[in-house]
Each structure stands twice: as C-alpha cells, then as structure tokens.
Amino acid sequence: MSITPLMPVYPRCDVRPVRGDHCHLISEDGRRFLDFAAGIAVNILGHSHPGLIGAIQGQAATLMHVSNLYGSPQGEQLAQRLVDLTFADTVFFTNSGAEAVECAIKTARAYHAQAGHDDKYELITFKNAFHGRTMATISASNQEKMHKGFLPLLPGFQYCEFDDLAAARALIGPHTAGFLVEPIQGEGGIRVASEEFMRGLRDLADEQDLMLVLDEVQTGVARTGTFYAHEQYGIDPDILATAKGLGGGFPLGACLATEKAARGMVFGTHGSTYGGNPLAMAAGNAVLDAVASEEFLAGVREKGERITTRLGQFIGNYPELFELVRGRGLMIGLKMKSEPRPFVTHLRDNHGLLLVSAGDNTVRIVPPLVIGDAEIDEFFDKLSAGAASYETSEAA
Numbered sequence: 001m002s003i004t005p006l007m008p009v010y011p012r013c014d015v016r017p018v019r020g021d022h023c024h025l026i027s028e029d030g031r032r033f034l035d036f037a038a039g040i041a042v043n044i045l046g047h048s049h050p051g052l053i054g055a056i057q058g059q060a061a062t063l064m065h066v067s068n069l070y071g072s073p074q075g076e077q078l079a080q081r082l083v084d085l086t087f088a089d090t091v092f093f094t095n096s097g098a099e100a101v102e103c104a105i106k107t108a109r110a111y112h113a114q115a116g117h118d119d120k121y122e123l124i125t126f127k128n129a130f131h132g133r134t135m136a137t138i139s140a141s142n143q144e145k146m147h148k149g150f151l152p153l154l155p156g157f158q159y160c161e162f163d164d165l166a167a168a169r170a171l172i173g174p175h176t177a178g179f180l181v182e183p184i185q186g187e188g189g190i191r192v193a194s195e196e197f198m199r200g201l202r203d204l205a206d207e208q209d210l211m212l213v214l215d216e217v218q219t220g221v222a223r224t225g226t227f228y229a230h231e232q233y234g235i236d237p238d239i240l241a242t243a244k245g246l247g248g249g250f251p252l253g254a255c256l257a258t259e260k261a262a263r264g265m266v267f268g269t270h271g272s273t274y275g276g277n278p279l280a281m282a283a284g285n286a287v288l289d290a291v292a293s294e295e296f297l298a299g300v301r302e303k304g305e306r307i308t309t310r311l312g313q314f315i316g317n318y319p320e321l322f323e324l325v326r327g328r329g330l331m332i333g334l335k336m337k338s339e340p341r342p343f344v345t346h347l348r349d350n351h352g353l354l355l356v357s358a359g360d361n362t363v364r365i366v367p368p369l370v371i372g373d374a375e376i377d378e379f380f381d382k383l384s385a386g387a388a389s390y391e392t393s394e395a396a
C-alpha cells in the first residue's frame with residue numbers, strides 16, 4: 001500500500017507544529033516560527049489566549065454536545081450577540097466556512113421559492129472566488145483546478161468578472177436569485193472590491209428583489225478592522241457567511257441573515273448535527289469577548305495601517321521582487337512580480353516566518369489580530385533578511 005493514512009490531498013510542507021506560543025509556532029524538531037499565517041486567517045487570538053482556552057476547557061468539562069433536538073442557552077447567547085453586532089436578525093451555526101456558504105446559498109434560493117419563484121435559483125458569483133470545497137461551493141467558483149475530476153457541477157451559478165458592476169448587471173436574468181461575493185477576495189489574492197461595485201450590487205439587489213450574499217468567511221470577525229468588511233462600504237448584505245476567525249481555531253461558522261432574507265428557512269428546511277454545539281458556542285463567545293469592542297477594532301486598523309505603510313516603503317527597496325501592497329486591516333496582500341510560493345518557502349525554511357500564498361502572485365499576511373510591536377518588528381526583520389537573501393539566491 002502506498003497511500004498515506006492521511007488522504008494525500010494536501011502538499012504539506014515539512015514543518016510539523018506541535019505547540020503554539022502566542023504568535024509563534026514550535027515544530028516537532030524544536031524550531032520556532034513567527035506565525036503570520038494564523039492557520040489561514042483563523043487564529044485571530046493567537047495560540048495561547050487564556051480567555052479562549054479557559055472557555056473551551058470549562059465548557060468541555062461541563063457539556064460538549066447534545067444535538068439540536070434541545071433548547072440551546074449557549075447558542076441563543078452567541079446568536080443574540082451576533083444579531084446585536086450586525087445587520088442580521090437570525091443566525092444558523094455551522095462547523096466550517098463551506099457549510100456557512102452552503103446555508104447562505106440555500107437561504108437565498110429559499111427566499112425566492114417561498115414566494116413561489118422556484119425558478120429564481122441562480123447566484124451570480126465572481127471569477128477567482130473561493131467559497132469552499134463542497135460540491136455547491138466549488139460550483140460557485142469558476143476555478144477549474146477545483147472542478148477537475150468532480151464533474152458534473154451543481155447548476156445555478158453564473159461567473160462574472162470581479163469588481164465589474166456593468167458585467168454583473170448584464171448577467172441578471174429571469175433565474176437570478178442574487179449575488180454571492182467576497183468583499184475582499186482572500187484565496188484570490190487579497191483583491192479588494194471597489195466601493196462603487198459593492199454599493200452597485202446593493203442597489204441592483206434592492207431594485208430587482210435579489211439577495212446580496214456576502215462570503216465574509218475570511219474577511220469577517222475583526223480581520224479587516226471592522227467587525228465585518230461590508231461595514232467599510234456603507235452597505236448591509238441580506239445574507240452573510242462567516243467562519244475562520246469566529247471560533248479562533250475552534251471549528252465554527254455561521255450564516256447570518258435578515259428576517260426578510262430568511263423567510264424560507266422554516267422548520268425542517270436545514271440542519272446540522274454538530275452545528276452550534278455548546279463547546280463551539282463557548283469558543284465563539286470567548287472570541288467575541290476579546291474582539292467585539294471599538295477599542296480592539298481600532299487597534300486592528302492601526303496595526304494594519306502601520307504594517308501596510310512600512311511594507312510600502314520596504315518594497316521600494318526590491319522593485320524587481322514586489323509589485324504592490326493591498327488589503328484592509330490585518331488582511332494584507334503583498335503582490336510579487338512572479339509566483340510567490342518559492343518566496344513563502346524561503347521565508348519559512350530559512351527565516352522562520354510563516355505566510356500563505358494566494359492567487360494573483362500574492363503573498364497573504366494574515367497574522368493573529370493580537371500582535372504587538374514586538375511581533376511587527378520581528379516580522380519586518382525576518383521579511384527584510386528574507387528578501388535580501390532571496391534576491392541573492394535568485395541571482396545565483
């Protein structure tokens with residue numbers, strides 16, 4: 001037998017983390033890494049946040065799981081907090097981002113079906129989007145590398161150029177249910193949608209009774225310096241998928257919706273065995289305790305601006321390596337002049353700095369939101385040394 005016990009779907013690198021220490025990871029062989037990848041924008045409180053650890057430990061010892069057959073004081077509390085913090089009136093809890101997007105897709109379709117329009121099932125989605133790896137969420141993306149071997153896709157998605165409002169308007173037809181869009185494409189390369197585009201989608205949805213569905217799985221939960229990124233565009237969605245940061249490392253996602261948008265999501269239409277269990281709710285509540293304050297959000301914006309400004313100066317020293325810096329808050333993209341993976345590998349193996357590559361030749365800088373001056377300085381020390389040695393090795 002040559003297949004590995006872990007299904008070999010990931011090209012895993014040889015760093016094997018066994019322990020976390022605030023914003024650092026320690027590997028099996030004792031190496032220490034500065035973690036500015038944060039489990040792909042998940043570990044927003046770092047790896048040893050006492051509030052999150054204490055909440056999970058306490059809840060694990062009290063009650064972990066009971067199923068959704070019973071009333072949920074823990075779920076009601078977290079749902080109420082999310083409702084109070086956002087545009088939403090109601091929340092469905094999931095265990096992952098893809099499941100949150102699945103629920104969002106079902107909610108959008110059910111909105112129309114409930115009114116007798118079950119021919120309005122199509123979502124307009126955007127090129128190079130990433131919505132997850134389930135059948136519906138790969139069908140929602142035009143990225144062929146995710147489709148190969150898994151055809152046929154689910155019908156009901158139309159792919160449109162990202163940030164092109166006229167193209168989105170032109171795709172609206174008799175079957176359109178709404179739009180599904182990331183305000184900032186994460187896997188696609190930290191591509192920030194323009195204000196005109198996001199506001200234009202909101203207007204089109206209002207004019208034509210369509211659902212504006214935001215995938216804020218990566219941009220959500222304080223990552224961009226507001227609780228959700230759409231706040232910075234001055235618009236509210238009808239439906240929003242959130243996950244990654246929401247559990248701070250515990251698997252937790254949610255689909256948020258207005259009362260109107262959720263009109264089709266009645267008894268028996270949707271469910272999840274684990275979704276919203278007491279352990280996950282404890283994690284979510286602990287994360288909100290830490291991040292849901294104007295002071296914390298202002299800190300994310302301030303650190304984001306500081307890093308972005310310094311990065312802008314830094315790339316001026318390496319015009320042949322880097323093209324530009326973009327993003328919001330602590331969701332920052334460093335676009336390179338060529339494929340970023342070798343540089344990410346070089347930083348990891350030779351300088352102890354963890355970053356993640358993304359589409360459009362972009363390196364993602366998505367640190368824990370709790371970084372301080374020491375981590376920011378260490379990041380720039382490692383990045384500068386890494387760029388200098390990379391340039392030398394490239395020239396060799």
Ligand SMILES: *Cc1c(COP(=O)(O)O)cnc(C)c1O
Nearest residue numbers: 096097098130131132186217218
């Ligand atoms: C990560 C991500 C997902 C999928 O989340 P999973 O937890 O991996 O299922 C969906 N949408 C966006 C924008 C993401 O970044």
